[in-house]
Amino acid sequence: MEQAGRRCECTGKNCRHHLKGMRCKRGLRGDQWKVYWRSETGGLTRENIEAWCLECFDNNFDVPRETVALLVTDIVSYAQLLEEDRRRAITLKSVLRDAADKAAQEFRGRTVFDRFDDDVLMEFPSSADAVDAMRGLHIGFREIAQRLELEIPEICGAIHYGEVTRWRNGLLVGATVELTTSMRSLAGLNQVVLTEPAAAPLKGRLVLEPISPKPDTEFPIEGIWSLRL
DSSP: OEEOOSOOOOOOTTOSSGGGTOOOSOBTTBTOEEEEEEOSSSTTOGGGEEEEEHHHHHHHSOOOEEEEEEEEEEETTHHHHHHHOHHHHHHHHHHHHHHHHHHHHHTTOEEETTSOSSSEEEEESSHHHHHHHHHHHHHHHHHHHHHTTOOOOOEEEEEEEEEEEEOTTSOEESHHHHHHHHHGGGOOTTEEEEEHHHHGGGBTTBOOEEEOOOTTOOOSSSOEEEEEO
């Protein structure tokens, strides 16, 4: 995606904008974005690349929407670690991603490494799978780091259960992704935070503690819970 400044270039039969050279009126954030797409049969030629507004894209493509549990995890204070020892930080991030990939495979999930540079995003069919994967990831991360004789930092995560849009390249987009990523800032050392939809089926099975967001943050949900790893 990139910012849209020119008219819509698509030729979709349902497009209401490109015929008169109008700028797209709908986008991912207000009026700012357009999608570059190619047809299934046209190959990778430059002529086959078209710029679509999101409204046209939605009208002309069947983009699957489904409900999943998302887990976002990262190394605590990774930015500071990157400044202090870049080589160690990059090595630890690689270790984290390897551990995440292994945990995802073990607990019916999938890693989505192309969504964030800093965070590791994973998807699961249920929040119970996401919690089990987070615990397995935590153990695997420490074991690999210890084997490499690296000083082991703490990690944290966030889990939310909601609807996402899955694009053909496997990318997940939507409010659920953005909310889960934002919530990671609420997690402390070796802690995972869960929204009410993610925590509801786990109550009575796990020790969950209610927490309150920081005063300077706002989340469009009610009920946030924490779980120690």
